[in-house]
Amino acid sequence: MNILEEIVANKKIEVAERKALYPIKLLEKSCYFESPVVSLKKYLLREDKSGIIAEIKRKSPSKGMINKYVSIEKTSIGYMQAGASALSILTDQTFFGGKNDDLTIARKYNYCPILRKDFIIDEYQVIEARSIGADAILLIAAILSKERVKELACCAASLGLEVLMEVHDRIELDCLNPSVDIVGVNNRNLKNFETDMQHSIDLVSLIPDEFLKISESGISSPEIAAQLKQVGFDGFLIGEQFMKDSRPEEACSHFIKQLRKLTHEN
Numbered sequence: 001m002n003i004l005e006e007i008v009a010n011k012k013i014e015v016a017e018r019k020a021l022y023p024i025k026l027l028e029k030s031c032y033f034e035s036p037v038v039s040l041k042k043y044l045l046r047e048d049k050s051g052i053i054a055e056i057k058r059k060s061p062s063k064g065m066i067n068k069y070v071s072i073e074k075t076s077i078g079y080m081q082a083g084a085s086a087l088s089i090l091t092d093q094t095f096f097g098g099k100n101d102d103l104t105i106a107r108k109y110n111y112c113p114i115l116r117k118d119f120i121i122d123e124y125q126v127i128e129a130r131s132i133g134a135d136a137i138l139l140i141a142a143i144l145s146k147e148r149v150k151e152l153a154c155c156a157a158s159l160g161l162e163v164l165m166e167v168h169d170r171i172e173l174d175c176l177n178p179s180v181d182i183v184g185v186n187n188r189n190l191k192n193f194e195t196d197m198q199h200s201i202d203l204v205s206l207i208p209d210e211f212l213k214i215s216e217s218g219i220s221s222p223e224i225a226a227q228l229k230q231v232g233f234d235g236f237l238i239g240e241q242f243m244k245d246s247r248p249e250e251a252c253s254h255f256i257k258q259l260r261k262l263t264h265e266n
Contacts, residue, residue: 003095008119010094015121015124015125019124022128027131033130037135037161037162039135040085040113040135040182041181043086043112043113044085044212044234049084050083051234051235052256053214053236054238054239054248055088055117055242057097058097058098059095060096061095061096067244072089072102073109076109077109078249078252080110082252082253087106087112087113088115088117090102091117092118098117103116103134104132104133107133107134113162115134116129116134116136120137120139121148126152126161127155136161136163137163138164138165139166139180141165141167142167146175149177156179166183166185167184167186168185169203170202170203173203183214184216185204185213185216186216186217187200187216188218197218200228200231205232215235216236219236222262223262225255225259225262238255
């Protein structure tokens with residue numbers, strides 16, 4: 001069993017437990033369930049923003065603990081003040097050290113799009129995302145069938161949530177459907193966690209123009225981000241590059257300033 005299969009197997013157990021503890025009718029009573037959704041698509045295209053979805057994650061299966069004591073309040077506010085377009089909050093606890101409360105805290109202090117980053121395999125998790133204050137969800141094509149992507153994306157759309165579908169190769173692009181809003185090319189191989197920026201460069205022209213395009217993982221410098229922008233990406237999901245710094249928000253601010261300088265020069 002590779003790490004991705006292990007995560008999904010664990011997630012099935014976790015979702016079953018959460019369904020028993022927090023029924024859907026309870027989730028629907030959340031104050032966030034009927035609140036307006038902030039569009040991730042619109043914020044990615046705003047000229048006063050950087051196109052960066054800045055991520056908060058404490059650890060990862062490949063790197064172990066990255067930033068155990070991160071302040072969700074300080075970091076999320078700092079990311080947005082730095083010019084990030086949106087926030088990505090890891091809510092998987094077992095493998096990434098996150099929790100639903102992290103997203104709710106970020107929601108409390110920020111009026112901006114928030115992506116729930118998790119391994120979503122069930123409609124329950126989509127409803128749960130709405131109840132904790134998310135504006136968008138991640139669907140990973142590598143762990144879902146084409147039909148399941150469509151079902152989960154339709155469920156999200158019915159709740160007003162936008163959908164970022166993550167792909168790793170051209171075959172997974174076949175999972176695209178009208179309820180998907182953004183396509184993210186993950187440069188990390190989820191089976192061995194190695195990164196290769198060539199994935200993004202190879203796939204960008206194959207993604208239909210009606211979808212926004214972002215590049216994810218391994219974007220370690222403003223120069224790489226500027227290059228990806230030149231080949232057609234609208235934005236980037238960056239976490240580890242910021243989180244490995246003791247002050248992630250300052251690392252984000254420096255990165256965005258350099259990126260703006262590079263893109264302005266071009």
